[in-house]
Amino acid sequence: MFNKNTKKKINPGFTLIELMIVIAMMGILSAVAVPRFQAWLPVYRLKSAVSDLQSNMQKARSLAIKENSSIQLRFDYTNSPGFYYFDTTKDGAYTAGEFRVDLSSYNSGVAFGTGNATAKWDGTAFSVPPTAAIGFGTRGTSNTATVYLQNENQNVCYAITTSIAGTARIRQYNGSLPFNTGNWN
Helix, strand or coil: ECCCCCCCCCCCCCHHHHHHHHHHHHHHHHHHHHHHHHHHHHHHHHHHHHHHHHHHHHHHHHHHHHHCCEEEEECCCCCCCCCCCCCCCCCCCCCCCCCEEEEEHHHHCCCCCCCCCCCCCCCCCCCCCCEEEECCCCCCEEEEEEEEEECCCCCCCCEECCCCHHHHHEECCCCCCCCCCCCCC
């Protein structure tokens, strides 16, 4: 681009002031966004772990039907955060090669636990020890059991409950409000 009067080339770039304004705006936006992201991340990871557990319960159920053999989904609480696995060898212990999910892979302190909840989803007291296994039969049926997961903040926990028909249902609890069975708040 040329100026008509001086025939000099005009460089259409950013001025230092414009650049400083953009950098200041980016700083303000990141100052607002980063704390919200840090608060949101543990809840997101917990929801991911709960969704995966429910999906793996259905996977165990399908495997039991497909192979016409009972399958147990076992939970190991001995070391925090714990893990669960499909006990396909039916020996009651994790064996190399069995499908296994380590809760530590979710980060944000996702672990077995009840958060701030003081009672189970149905109002009864928590059982000690917690659910050790959920068995799925050759017709897809299971024992009725509930597994609880929490995150590092322990402000929310989720209960994943199996029915006699083998289906799994998720309930949310924060210690003071009733369970929410609808959406993922």
